[in-house]
Amino acid sequence: MTNVLILGAHGKIAQLATAQLLQDTDAHLNLFLRDASRLSMTDANREQVTDGDAASQADLEKAMQGQDVVYANLGGGNIKAQAQAVVAAMDVVGVKRLIWISTLGIYDEVPGAFGRWNHEQLDPSHYIETYRAAADVIEASDLDYTIIRPAWLSNKSLVSYELTQKGEAFKGTEVSRASIADFVVKLIQNPSEHIHESLGVNQPNTDGDKPSFY
Template identity: 40%
Template sequence: MMKKVLILGAGGQIAQFAEAELAGKADLTLFLRHPEKLSQPVGTVITGDVFDTDQLAAAMKGQDIVYSNLGPQPMAKMAKAVIAAAEKAGVQRLIWVATVGIYREEPADHVAEVEAIYGAADDPTSYFGDERVGADLIEASSLTSTIIRPNTLTNGTAVEEVVVNGRHDTVSGQPIARRTVAHFISELVLNDDQYENESIAISTK
């Protein structure tokens, strides 16, 4: 039997690449505010708002995995909404996409440069800070989560070899194509006993 997978923010570029890969391999439900963004729907489509807890919990009911492609802001508020709905629906497994930089885990000579653009990771009002709070909320929840922090995204069309760094590692890889991120997520959805309760950065060699 195919896994039931709910994809939040299903109209995003990475999400749509993942949906195409998972088509026919998983029973997909696509949850998003603007269904017109879907170039080729490959599952049940729900037009919805993650801040409507009852609606989101209803969409989560009976799902095996929730893959969140939400963003870019407000991630902390969205994390709270997703946790509340998952707990209400009795869903345990969550794949949550954040971004590299929220732990100041990039090479030391690069941290100041990226924080000048995205804000300090310890400032919850900044992009990095909001992403960090969201990730911290997911980690502290009762859910079995994998937080994926892609390196700088590119539009490369090839699926590249991935470098995985842990929560406390300095990121060692290079920018990564959205298609590669989607492939990594698709593989994790199909083999979701990997990286349980871990926050991982993914890059290319």
Template identity: 45%
Template sequence: MNILILGAAGKIGKLLAAEVLARTPYDLVLYARNAYSRLNAIDSTQVKIFDGDFRDIGTLTEAMIGIDVVYINDMGDDQATNIIIEAMKKVGVKRVIGASVLGIYDEVPGAFGRWNKMMIGGSPRMQAQIKSARAIEDSGLDYTLLRLTWLYDQKDNKDYVITMKGDPFRSTQVTREAVVQLIIDIIMAEDERFIGKSLGVGEPDTEWDKPSFY
């Protein structure tokens, strides 16, 4: 299997690349701005690196040749998301996993929902996330959206709980390590249970008024 990580120099992108290399025989294409300097510590025959941004359809198209799964690490630019979709269709890649954020459907209730809206609800970036998610859902691609709650790092904490679209989303936090575990579980799934789904991603037993680190 060939996996393209768009935004590979981000924290989750780097963790995902390391886990894929450690646990699978899959080949990786790592795509990021200033990729050669930011990803120079990765040395593997399983890896190709592309330097570009999400609006560069020529470089995106080249990077997608032979790819089975595209992971988008950031959908905070809806114009870029549309260009990624265009590039995928041009090359014929169908499978995409996109990292979005909680609240794009106004699905977070209670005190946490009010806190989350205060923090990010009215931002231009949130509006871009909403448009990006809609574009992915309407794309005709075999998509999985991940609506990530507030992120933190904790080594070896890979516990996650998922919430389906239409259900209240109450988990206030989740580790990046758990998000990576879920992405790998999705990639390695032998059935189609994750396709066409928008999943709220949180940590079990974190239904609080706000994340513990705030």
């Protein structure tokens, strides 16, 4: 049995991963989010809901007690501060395995017209540089991390994806949330895989100037 702390548990990908973990594994889940009343449990024997702030090291340390894996599905303008708090709390508590959701483009790895379009869409809000700063915090840690860099997200029920490593050109333009959730679950089931890797994730054969839904 694996104990999994899911940070940002109200997120769409996190909810898909939660449902799949309940269906496909015997993991116990600690669902961490701000305003816990937004989330209801499916299986009270295997889930608990924790109200907390992912930028608060104290909140995180409390939630991490007894956990084996931390899956962070976080966002916002303070994502670097959240990354710093997560790393510090994991170091204090002694939890090593971290799965961290980031975004594409943080290494300027998206080529061609799509790369230019992606930068134009995200750069005005400094989204890319903010998420890069958070990824830098994770990569500088001594944690057993995996960083996931999804393509633009769709709500398709399709599960189909391929991976690219840091240093390789990003492939495709889009990927389903269900695919990212599936990959997260696979990492939780096989926690020794993809350690110290930052992985682009896309749906195969979706190359183009922009995602199909734009």
